[in-house]
Amino acid sequence: MTSYRLPLVSTGAPAPPAGRLDAAASPEEMVVAYHERTKHHFHRYAASRGAMDWATQPDPFRRYQGADLVRLPLPEPGRPLPYWQLHVLRAQPAEPLSLESISLFFRYALSVTAWKRFHETTWSLRSNPSSGNLHPTEGYAVLPAIERLGAAPAVYHYAPKEHALERRAILDTNAWSELRAPFPEGSFFVGLSSVHWREAWKYGERAFRYCQHDAGHALATLRIAAAALGWGLVLFDWISDSAIASLFGLSRGNDYGTAEREEPELLALVTTGLPSASPRVLNGVTAGSIGARWCGRANTLSPEHGDEWPVIDEVARATRRTECAPITEDFSEFPTEEELFGIPVRQGLLTAEKAILGRRSAVAMDGSTAISQEAFFRMLARLMPTRDGRSMPWDAIPWRPRVHLGLFVHRVEGVPRGLYALVRDPDKLADLKEVMRREFRWERLPSCPPGLPLYLLQEGDCRPLAATVSCGQDIAGDGAFSLGMIADYMDSLSTYGAAFYRNLFWEAGMVGQVLYLEAEETGIRSTGIGCYFDDPVHEAFGITSREWQSLYHFTVGGPVEDIRLTTLPAYNFEEPR
Ligand SMILES: Cc1cc2nc3c(=O)[nH]c(=O)nc-3n(C[C@H](O)[C@H](O)[C@H](O)COP(=O)(O)O)c2cc1C
Numbered sequence: 001m002t003s004y005r006l007p008l009v010s011t012g013a014p015a016p017p018a019g020r021l022d023a024a025a026s027p028e029e030m031v032v033a034y035h036e037r038t039k040h041h042f043h044r045y046a047a048s049r050g051a052m053d054w055a056t057q058p059d060p061f062r063r064y065q066g067a068d069l070v071r072l073p074l075p076e077p078g079r080p081l082p083y084w085q086l087h088v089l090r091a092q093p094a095e096p097l098s099l100e101s102i103s104l105f106f107r108y109a110l111s112v113t114a115w116k117r118f119h120e121t122t123w124s125l126r127s128n129p130s131s132g133n134l135h136p137t138e139g140y141a142v143l144p145a146i147e148r149l150g151a152a153p154a155v156y157h158y159a160p161k162e163h164a165l166e167r168r169a170i171l172d173t174n175a176w177s178e179l180r181a182p183f184p185e186g187s188f189f190v191g192l193s194s195v196h197w198r199e200a201w202k203y204g205e206r207a208f209r210y211c212q213h214d215a216g217h218a219l220a221t222l223r224i225a226a227a228a229l230g231w232g233l234v235l236f237d238w239i240s241d242s243a244i245a246s247l248f249g250l251s252r253g254n255d256y257g258t259a260e261r262e263e264p265e266l267l268a269l270v271t272t273g274l275p276s277a278s279p280r281v282l283n284g285v286t287a288g289s290i291g292a293r294w295c296g297r298a299n300t301l302s303p304e305h306g307d308e309w310p311v312i313d314e315v316a317r318a319t320r321r322t323e324c325a326p327i328t329e330d331f332s333e334f335p336t337e338e339e340l341f342g343i344p345v346r347q348g349l350l351t352a353e354k355a356i357l358g359r360r361s362a363v364a365m366d367g368s369t370a371i372s373q374e375a376f377f378r379m380l381a382r383l384m385p386t387r388d389g390r391s392m393p394w395d396a397i398p399w400r401p402r403v404h405l406g407l408f409v410h411r412v413e414g415v416p417r418g419l420y421a422l423v424r425d426p427d428k429l430a431d432l433k434e435v436m437r438r439e440f441r442w443e444r445l446p447s448c449p450p451g452l453p454l455y456l457l458q459e460g461d462c463r464p465l466a467a468t469v470s471c472g473q474d475i476a477g478d479g480a481f482s483l484g485m486i487a488d489y490m491d492s493l494s495t496y497g498a499a500f501y502r503n504l505f506w507e508a509g510m511v512g513q514v515l516y517l518e519a520e521e522t523g524i525r526s527t528g529i530g531c532y533f534d535d536p537v538h539e540a541f542g543i544t545s546r547e548w549q550s551l552y553h554f555t556v557g558g559p560v561e562d563i564r565l566t567t568l569p570a571y572n573f574e575e576p577r
Helices: 028-039 083-087 099-110 172-179 196-228 240-246 312-316 335-339 352-359 373-381 428-433 464-470 488-496 500-522 534-540
Strands: 067-071 113-117 120-125 137-143 154-159 164-172 188-194 234-237 265-269 291-293 403-409 418-422 456-458 479-488 525-529 546-555 566-568
Touching: 028 196, 028 312, 028 488, 083 196, 083 352, 083 500, 099 137, 099 196, 099 352, 137 164, 137 196, 137 240, 154 240, 164 172, 188 196, 188 240, 196 234, 196 265, 196 312, 196 352, 196 500, 240 265, 335 373, 352 500, 373 500, 403 464, 403 500, 403 546, 428 479, 464 534, 479 488, 479 500, 479 534, 488 500, 488 546, 500 525, 500 546, 534 546
Parallel strands: none
Antiparallel strands: 067 164, 113 120, 113 566, 137 154, 137 188, 154 164, 164 291, 188 265, 234 265, 403 418, 403 479, 418 456, 479 546, 525 546
């Protein structure tokens, strides 16, 4: 059996980049320059401050002072919906739109799920994970008049610490009617923004990537929360960032003053009634006017800012979407649910609520837990869109998968240790064979369901390699398996434009969120890994072309709990903590 190792110090890492991105470059060239300069190399990490300045640590909770705060009733725990049923589309009746259902939606998508304490330090965890637990992502909604929430349609900001909605603007009823007219009765809008500074404070230039990962995780938690209520959710992939900024008031400079600004990320439609084809118009918003009366001023998150990282603003600008044609792609050659899973999953361990609210990142893996091959195949099958209805959460995004998995399999019963590939778009098999190491075997496992595009590349013990390429983090070698998410990067940028750089990370974040919940369902845990050595990962799979880039890592396995920590309930509504 081969044991893979890479040298701990790779040669040829470029000198630390200095200065800014080339202002004369095209947006795509700027993206590539940003991506290259924010790679971690064995002997040089992407530029960051190095040590944390605790005095300027950003507040993870944005509030709009002066905006009405409507507390959402905390849903009674114990909803019986089984986890597996989240994945059976239209299997349950849709909840009507009400204060209670909106509360549950945000509880599952973006709320605080626990507080942790160690000695004098207390911090919160949320249903959406976040790189460094810094939570750059802010959530917004545009909702119709709802009894006990508001008598008029309004724009709201979600305040996770309070589990409340802050009413940022009251909409003119005509403007709202025009806005939602193309959509089914009971629809509403949700959106996300990022505060780059929250991640940049710790991670410097690489922070823009992490903000995008986090937005992708949150897009998945929104989709999954909608599924738990029997609702649909689709991303408006075509809408401009400036329209999103107008809709959520992010472009209102006076409401921010010197407070940290938010970068618009995405907007999605939630359908509480029967799903219909998503109309491609959003009257009013795209014209820049929603007839709103605004209130509230953003709080300042850090008393002062140390290092600023101008390349983050530059890559943000280069990847801003202007209104574009919607993506429509064909999924007819994707596998059916039967082909992917063998026998479709109709039973399981957990309720949806336990998986969603109990999700946690493992801080260490035990180095011994093995999982069954059935669980392994099921987890991977959940990462695939299906021909019939595209499967949840993949029905939220219109593009064919651009992110494939290079797997390091350590402990899966009946599955040889080694390197594997999950080719998430059947059309890309030949390209991946071409781009990866020539000697790879590309063998199917006899026990693998026929529609699951999983290939054994090379047998061997790759535990040290997995940990090494993940910035030396043992969690990548001590789990059941870990992986790099290898994106069809250059082709995506040339097909969809520079703005799609963000979408690639969103897709990677969605893959991660599915794995987080699948790990819970299997009785184990997982962890997102944003710290990895970019080019050494490519080297592990024999990728020399810059066309394909690893965008995120993940590990799944038996966790070691940190018993020094005390866990406190998410909400008792006592202030301050
Ligand atoms: C994009 C992303 C990157 C992450 N990178 C790492 C990592 O490199 N190492 C690690 O131990 N945890 C990593 N994590 C896990 C976070 O530290 C964790 O999500 C955060 O502390 C919140 O804890 P929770 O996931 O239990 O809610 C990452 C999470 C995300 C979403």
